[in-house]
Amino acid sequence: MQTTKQLIARAKKAQGIESDYRLAQTLGVVNSAVTNWQSGRSHPNDELAAKLAELAGQDPSSVLADLYAERAKTPEAKRLWMRMADQLRHAVAACMLAVGFAMLLLAPSPDGAMASTKMQQNVTGSLYIMLNN
Numbered sequence: 001m002q003t004t005k006q007l008i009a010r011a012k013k014a015q016g017i018e019s020d021y022r023l024a025q026t027l028g029v030v031n032s033a034v035t036n037w038q039s040g041r042s043h044p045n046d047e048l049a050a051k052l053a054e055l056a057g058q059d060p061s062s063v064l065a066d067l068y069a070e071r072a073k074t075p076e077a078k079r080l081w082m083r084m085a086d087q088l089r090h091a092v093a094a095c096m097l098a099v100g101f102a103m104l105l106l107a108p109s110p111d112g113a114m115a116s117t118k119m120q121q122n123v124t125g126s127l128y129i130m131l132n133n
Helices: 004-015 020-027 031-039 046-056 060-070 075-106 117-131
Strands: none
Touching: 004 020, 004 031, 004 046, 004 060, 020 031, 020 046, 046 060, 060 075
16 A cells, blocks of 8 residues: 555655655645655545655555555454555556557568458457456
């Protein structure tokens, strides 16, 4: 599970931002908002959390689930949000894998030909099995 503090650090690192003040400017909030998020006194709203995720180069949906887990009031709610975050991360990974395979299949070979139909069918079948299990 990723915390708000970790998300802020990753967003700053990914964007080359060194100060909370500069991050606050980027997000359009006051500096004290970022300070309060890091200390746990308050939390970014969903839109700002999604923007932080994008700045960090992460999937906003799984990041939001992580942040909901962080602020859950009961252990049961925390487990639910953590499970949802894991499922979302797996779904995103599967989609990225599918895109990678598709790019591989569509890339021309050195002789200029496309991948064989048989190879395309094998990879397509494998992707179907992976995504539906």
